[in-house]
Amino acid sequence: TMSAETPLAELPKIPTDIAQAIEHHDKLKHVEPTEKNVLPSKEDIAQEKTHQELTEGIEGFAQEKLRSVSTDEKNVLPSKEDIAREKTLDAVEGFDATKLKHVEPVVTTTPGE
Numbered sequence: 001t002m003s004a005e006t007p008l009a010e011l012p013k014i015p016t017d018i019a020q021a022i023e024h025h026d027k028l029k030h031v032e033p034t035e036k037n038v039l040p041s042k043e044d045i046a047q048e049k050t051h052q053e054l055t056e057g058i059e060g061f062a063q064e065k066l067r068s069v070s071t072d073e074k075n076v077l078p079s080k081e082d083i084a085r086e087k088t089l090d091a092v093e094g095f096d097a098t099k100l101k102h103v104e105p106v107v108t109t110t111p112g113e
Helices: 016-023 042-059 080-093
Strands: none
């Protein structure tokens, strides 16, 4: 904040061209300022009103009207099919392909195909 006690050297500096324009203000042109306020659309107003109503509904909610509920957690055991599927997947993952022997395929064709 600048006060009456602020020394001249500490005041912010104005560029010389702006300072000269301020000193010779009689050469400035008059300009009508235009405000560019964009008015909200109907959709914006409706959305804001909906949001305000929801906020008021949340703020005015009476927690006393809620009733207490207990949660029952159920531990479902896997079926026999699920266990068999997991064992099959384990067997496939643990398969050692280095134990396979090389085999030449025999291609047979039947007449008429």
